Amino acid sequence: MFASHSASRGLSALILAAIAVCSYAQTPKAEFKPEVGQAGKDVVWVPSPQELVDKMLDMAKVTPRDYLIDLGSGDGRTVITAAKRGTRALGIEYNPEMVALSKRNAIEAGVSEKASFVEADIFKSDLSRATVISLFLLTELNLKLRPTILTLKPGTRIVSNTFKMGDWEPDQTAELGCDSYCTAYLWIVPARVEGRWKTAQGELTLRQEFQKFSGTLKSGNVTAPISKASLRGDQIAFIAAGAFSGFQQIAHRRAMRDQIGFGRDQAAGGVDPDAIAVDFSAEQVENVANFQAYGFLPELVARFTRVVPFRALDAATLKDILRTDVVLRMTREFKLEGFDLAIEEVVLDHLVDDALRRQTGARGLASTLTRQLEDVAFGAFGIEHGGTVYVRIAGDDLAVEIA
Numbered sequence: 001m002f003a004s005h006s007a008s009r010g011l012s013a014l015i016l017a018a019i020a021v022c023s024y025a026q027t028p029k030a031e032f033k034p035e036v037g038q039a040g041k042d043v044v045w046v047p048s049p050q051e052l053v054d055k056m057l058d059m060a061k062v063t064p065r066d067y068l069i070d071l072g073s074g075d076g077r078t079v080i081t082a083a084k085r086g087t088r089a090l091g092i093e094y095n096p097e098m099v100a101l102s103k104r105n106a107i108e109a110g111v112s113e114k115a116s117f118v119e120a121d122i123f124k125s126d127l128s129r130a131t132v133i134s135l136f137l138l139t140e141l142n143l144k145l146r147p148t149i150l151t152l153k154p155g156t157r158i159v160s161n162t163f164k165m166g167d168w169e170p171d172q173t174a175e176l177g178c179d180s181y182c183t184a185y186l187w188i189v190p191a192r193v194e195g196r197w198k199t200a201q202g203e204l205t206l207r208q209e210f211q212k213f214s215g216t217l218k219s220g221n222v223t224a225p226i227s228k229a230s231l232r233g234d235q236i237a238f239i240a241a242g243a244f245s246g247f248q249q250i251a252h253r254r255a256m257r258d259q260i261g262f263g264r265d266q267a268a269g270g271v272d273p274d275a276i277a278v279d280f281s282a283e284q285v286e287n288v289a290n291f292q293a294y295g296f297l298p299e300l301v302a303r304f305t306r307v308v309p310f311r312a313l314d315a316a317t318l319k320d321i322l323r324t325d326v327v328l329r330m331t332r333e334f335k336l337e338g339f340d341l342a343i344e345e346v347v348l349d350h351l352v353d354d355a356l357r358r359q360t361g362a363r364g365l366a367s368t369l370t371r372q373l374e375d376v377a378f379g380a381f382g383i384e385h386g387g388t389v390y391v392r393i394a395g396d397d398l399a400v401e402i403a
Contacts, residue, residue, distance in 0.1 A: 032097040032100065032101055034074070034075060034097075034098060034101065040072070040094060040095060041094040041095070041121070042072070042094075042137070042138075042141055043072065043137060043138055043141065045074055045095075045098070046136075046181065047074060047075060047077065048077065048078065048136050048161045048181065049176075049178060049181060049182065050077065050081070051176055051178070052161055052176055052178075052181065052182060052184055053077055053078050053081050054081065055174055055176060055184045056078070056134060056159040056160075056161065056184045056186075057078075057081060057082055057085065057132075057134075057159070059157075059159055059172055059174060059184055059186040060132045060134075060157040060159045060186060061157070062082055062085055062087050062132055063085075063086075063087065064085070064086035064087055065131075066082075066087050066088075066131045066132050067087070067088050067089070067090075067129050067130055067131050067132070068082045068087055068088070068089040068090070068130065068131070068132040068133070068134060069089070069090045069091075069092065069125075069127055069129070069130040069132075069133050069134075070082075070089065070090070070091045070092065070133075070134045070135075071092055071122040071125075071127075071133065071134070071135050071137065071145070072092070072093060072094075072122060072135070072136060072137055073091025073092060073093045073098075073102060073117060074091075074093065074098055074102075074136075075098065075101055075102055075105060076091050076093075076098075076101070076102025076103075076105050076106060076115065076117060077105075078091070078134050078136075079091040079102065079106070079115045079116075079117065080102075080105060080106055080109050080111055080115050082114075082115075082132075083106070083109075083111035083114035083115035084109065084111055086114070087114065087132075088114050089114060089115050089116070090116050090117070090118065091115070091116070091117040091118070092117075092118055092120050092122050092125050093117060093118075093119060093120075094119065094120070094121060094122070095119075096119050099117045099118065099119045102115075102117040103117055122145070123144065123145070127148060127149070127152060128152065128153075130152065130156060131153075131155075131156055131157070132156070132157045132158075132159070133149065133152075133156065133157070133158050133159070134158075134159050134160070135158070135159070135160040135161065135163070136160070136161040136162070136163075136181075137160075137163060138163055139163045139164055139165075139166065141163075142160065142163055142164065142165050142166070143165065143166050146165055146166070146168065149187075149189065150189060152189050153189065154189055154190060154191035154192075154233045154234040155188060155189060155233030155234055156188070156189040156233075157186060157187070157188055157189075158186070158187040158188075158189065159184060159185065159186050159187075160184070160185045160187075161181055161183070161184060162181050162182075162183050164185055165185075165187060167210075168187065168210045169210070169211075170185040170186055170187050171186050171187055171188050171211065171232070172185070172186040173185055173186075174186075187211075188211065188232055188233045189233065190208075190210060190211040190231050190232075190233065191231065191233065191234045191236065192208070193206050193208055193213055193231065193236060194206050194207055194208035194213070199217075201217065201219060201240075202217050202218050202219035202220070203217070203218045204216075204217050204218075204226075205217075205218070208231075211231045211232065212229070212231070213229050213231055213236075214226065214229060215229075215238075216240075217240040224240050225240075226238040226239060226240045227239050227240075313361055313362060315352050315353075315356060318352045318355055318356070318361075318362060318365060319348055319349070319352045321362050321365060322348055322351060322352060322365045323348060326365050326366045326369065327341075327343055327348070327369075330369070330370075330373060333377075334373075334377075334389060337377075337386075338386035338387075339386055339387055339388065339389050339402075340387070340388040340389070341388075341389050341391070342388055342389065342390045342391070343369075343391040344390075344391065344392055344393070346392075346393050347369075347391050347392065347393060347398060350393055350398070351365055351368060351369060352365070354368060368398065369391070369398070372391065372398045372399075372400045373389070373391070373400060375400070376389055376400050376402065387402050387403055388402070388403050389401075389402050390402075390403060
């Protein structure tokens, strides 16, 4: 009896356990749904408005050639939006349930091949592959990430919802005008340019604070400050005052002769006509009247590590400028007054030859033609009833007549 009773009790226990297991297996686990304000590792979760996500990606000029990393990717909406634009994107999220949710959302959106998500700590993750980084973190967390961000490849774009980077001012700001979390910021990682650089034009000394910099260009005994400094990623530009070659010789020739260009006939043994930086006094730098009279300024417009010297334009280039700019513009002006403008091909050749002879370059192309046409315009516009203005060669000069 005892043995039989014990066996019966054991069998009953096994049956009850089996029923309990089956009951548990048949009850599915509730699908995770995030709640606004839920706690995270570093911040609470608040989703970015979709309109702001779109704006941030627009500001970063995201294309299919980019690789975006979203730090603290939440429900994956920024990564998924980028993937819909054809961009490969990675979301880094500490919460494993949010990572799983993001993967499901990517599958539902049909972009799981472009959008991926990993469970990781954003402060311990490799960001070097990114060309675009998106953030919706607190300012103190942005500042913690900033040293790493500044080591990324120059030109990497950083976009943030609402929170800034301390004293690193954004390159662009956009306000959407909604109730909360409606400001987008863009930064472009600047190249490291601070220091002393040897160039063909002299020694360049630069001081840098993020994308802002200042400095001087020293050529011989002259040190000129740079101005209009611009640094956008790896693209740097600035102006160093008074860096054209042969300042005194050029100004003198322009004052004494009917010759406007930079003067390719510099005296033998003089300044190299292709040189840029030379020695001159501060007073000469400040006196720009001779240059301004002909539309030039004594300034060096520079691209970092490269300076393009001024060279005379050839006849083909001058003729193309004459035909597609000067003549086209004058034709339109005459057309507005009811006149057609007919200029013979030989006239264009004559004007180009004259510009080359006088070394006026492109700036001198219009002067002779304008002088002839102004008299016609003054006498005919508003009086004549239209017609055709012909410009022809008469001897060594131009002749204009209305028919």
